[in-house]
Amino acid sequence: MxxxxxxxxxxxxxxxxxxxxxxxxxxxxxxNLVGGWLGARLGLNRTMNIGLGLQVVALLLLTVPVELLSVxxxxxxxxxxxxxxxxxxxxxxxxxxxxxxxDQQGRLYRWVALLTGSKNALKGVGFFLGGxxxxxxxxxxxxxxxxxxxxxxxxxxxxxxxxxxGKANSKARFRELFSKSRAVNLLSAARLFLFxxxxxxxxxxxxxxxxxxxGWSHAExxxxxxxxxxxxxxxxxxxxLITGKRSGRLPDxxxxxxxxxxxxxxxxxxxxxxxxxxxxxxxxxxxxxxxPLLVGGLxxxxxxxxxxxxxxxxxxxxYAREEGVSLDVGFYYMANAMGRLVGTLLxxxxxxxxxxxxxxxxxxxxxxxxxxxxxxxxxxxxx
Numbered sequence: 001m002x003x004x005x006x007x008x009x010x011x012x013x014x015x016x017x018x019x020x021x022x023x024x025x026x027x028x029x030x031x032n033l034v035g036g037w038l039g040a041r042l043g044l045n046r047t048m049n050i051g052l053g054l055q056v057v058a059l060l061l062l063t064v065p066v067e068l069l070s071v072x073x074x075x076x077x078x079x080x081x082x083x084x085x086x087x088x089x090x091x092x093x094x095x096x097x098x099x100x101x102x103d104q105q106g107r108l109y110r111w112v113a114l115l116t117g118s119k120n121a122l123k124g125v126g127f128f129l130g131g132x133x134x135x136x137x138x139x140x141x142x143x144x145x146x147x148x149x150x151x152x153x154x155x156x157x158x159x160x161x162x163x164x165x166g167k168a169n170s171k172a173r174f175r176e177l178f179s180k181s182r183a184v185n186l187l188s189a190a191r192l193f194l195f196x197x198x199x200x201x202x203x204x205x206x207x208x209x210x211x212x213x214x215g216w217s218h219a220e221x222x223x224x225x226x227x228x229x230x231x232x233x234x235x236x237x238x239x240x241l242i243t244g245k246r247s248g249r250l251p252d253x254x255x256x257x258x259x260x261x262x263x264x265x266x267x268x269x270x271x272x273x274x275x276x277x278x279x280x281x282x283x284x285x286x287x288x289x290x291x292p293l294l295v296g297g298l299x300x301x302x303x304x305x306x307x308x309x310x311x312x313x314x315x316x317x318x319y320a321r322e323e324g325v326s327l328d329v330g331f332y333y334m335a336n337a338m339g340r341l342v343g344t345l346l347x348x349x350x351x352x353x354x355x356x357x358x359x360x361x362x363x364x365x366x367x368x369x370x371x372x373x374x375x376x377x378x379x380x381x382x383x
Contacts, residue, residue: 002130003062003074004207005218006139010066018204018348020071023079025341029334031086036094036330044091044326045161051087052154054080059147063140082337089119090333094326097317105250109240109314116313117237117306124229131222183319183378184328188335190256190373191312195336197366198305199343201267201359205351206298214291224295232302239310251311253377259311260374263304264367270297271360315377 007017039047058081062074096111133142207225210216216224235242243251273293320328343366350358 002134002139002142003078004204005131005134005211005221007074008208008211009218013348014204014208014352015348016071017208018344020074021078021203021344022341023075024082025337025344026082027079028082028086028337029341031083032090032330032332032334032337034330035087035090036326036328036334039091039094039326039330044095047087047326048091048161049154049157051084051091052150052157053084054087055084056147056151056154058084059143059150063143063147066139086333086337090326090330092119093313093317093333094329097320097325097329105318106240108317109250112314112317113239113310114237116310117233117235117239119233120236120306121230121233124226124231124233126226127222127229128226129222131219131226134222135217135219181319181328182376184316184332186373186376187256187312187315187319188332190260190370190377191316191332192335192339192342193366193370193373194260194305194308194312195339196343196346197263197267197339197363197370199340200346200350200363200366201356202298202347203340203344204347205356205359206294208351209356210294228298228302231299232306235303235306236310239307242307243311251314252379253315253374254379256308256311256315256374256377257371259304259308260367260371263301263308264364264371266297266301266304267360267363267367270294270301271357271364273297274357274360 003020004017007020012020035047058077061077061080062069064073092115093112096108096115129146130142133145136142137145207221210221210224211218243249243255270293274290316329316332317325320332346362347359350362
């Protein structure tokens with residue numbers, strides 16, 4: 001949030017802002033792939049601590065005077081940040097598989113939902129702080145405070161995480177990175193399109209549209225996206241209740257298809273609402289204004305997307321092998337990062353050349369592809 005709003009304020013184009021995140025997402029792809037292999041060889045505690053340390057360095061790199069913040073320099077700092085973030089996420093989510101037995105699938109689903117939901121709720125707090133700190137203490141001041149807070153957590157982690165959790169009994173071979181089951185491959189492909197569908201309109205196009213077209217302040221944009229992410233995280237944590245776990249049902253490939261299909265309708269309806277010319281004249285009087293349509297549409301999209309994301313996060317751990325679990329999880333989040341990379345670049349490019357509606361239509365297409373891929377996923381057993 002700091003980078004998007006600060007560099008938009010400096011006059012960067014939407015595509016230029018998207019390019020600042022190119023290495024962040026690109027190195028996320030590489031990190032998840034290689035990080036899963038490192039986790040199996042070194043242990044998940046070590047990959048976690050490496051990630052925390054790199055994130056502190058990445059934040060401090062951006063505190064240099066503004067005249068030194070060239071595009072290549074910022075891209076390098078964002079690359080380190082992307083490596084750090086994905087080392088942490090891969091390590092944390094892989095650990096859950098090892099803390100729940102194979103016959104405790106309901107418990108595994110509940111833990112995955114809680115971790116994923118709380119992580120995204122805290123991400124939402126970060127969106128709010130990004131906008132608020134930029135307005136309050138400026139770009140450099142915000143980065144310094146963030147680096148200090150994270151350094152304290154890193155030192156605590158170095159002291160506390162001592163066990164070699166997730167370290168494979170036999171040395172993981174590098175070629176095993178691509179040796180995946182059909183279920184893991186299909187789920188990874190669906191994940192790529194799922195997150196590409198979100199980021200193609202959420203990362204660059206939406207914040208810039210709210211700021212440039214609707215006149216929202218940085219604090220307003222940051223606050224709104226913060227509340228969206230927090231609500232999104234809350235729904236993720238409740239996904240087991242929404243999908244029927246209490247009645248003895250666990251999500252499977254059919255669940256992933258249905259929820260992705262439902263989600264694909266939402267950006268299409270928003271796009272049609274923004275472009276009233278494609279609708280019958282008699283319907284236009286019932287359309288809300290641009291702001292209510294975007295706010296309401298994004299809230300609905302976030303709720304349904306949260307269930308989709310939580311389902312996927314559970315399914316990958318269910319399909320993953322216990323021995324070397326980080327290899328399968330790393331491969332899966334590599335696809336996640338690839339989707340974010342494609343979505344981020346398309347978000348800036350499509351918005352600059354066309355408009356927000358084009359981003360929403362591409363989002364619909366991506367979600368339809370995610371739903372079709374989910375048809376090939378196995379049906380899961382019930383508790």
